[in-house]
Amino acid sequence: MKRKGFTIIEILVATAVMSIVLLAGISVMKLMTAALYDGQTESRGRISLTDNIYYMTREIQSAESIQVSADLKTLKIRQRGGTYNVEYTIVHGVPAGCLNFKTKPMLYLDYDQSRFEIEEGKVKITLAIYKTNLDYKEKPKVIVLEVLPRSHEVSLEVTE
Secondary structure (H helix, E strand, O other), X not given: OOOOOOOHHHHHHHHHHXXXXXXXXHHHHHHXXXXXXXXXXXXXXXXXXXXXXXXXXXXXHOEEEEEEEOOOOEEEEEEOOOOOOEEEXXXXXXXXXXXXXXXXXXXXXXXXXXXXXXXXXXXXXEEEEEOOOOOOOOOOEEEEEEEOOOOOOOEEEEEO
């Protein structure tokens, strides 16, 4: 009488083939997830960058007085009829620094390359931007903005 079933060798071969197929499937899914995450992070960073530049530009253009700290890492803006109620600060961090609005983080930056300056009646903003704060090998994209306040009576000063 002949028994019906599988031998140990057949089961081991089938298990090995199935394991290889599963590993390949998991690897493909991991790559797809990583690509999707990177794309979402970059998209969110672009939207955030565009919005932040828009608001910073608008605040500088409508300012009554603008102060930049001596270390070029803090920008204070006083709106008409108010106190210095708008403050941007470049904060050191590891692996990436950060541009803060008041105390809220906005963008990830390279601390050493980013700064606020006042040149020839304009506010010059240099931002070395990272997509995320997770990648130690990422090179920042440097953006330089020169914003001219609308009024010629705006007080521009560098404070100690």
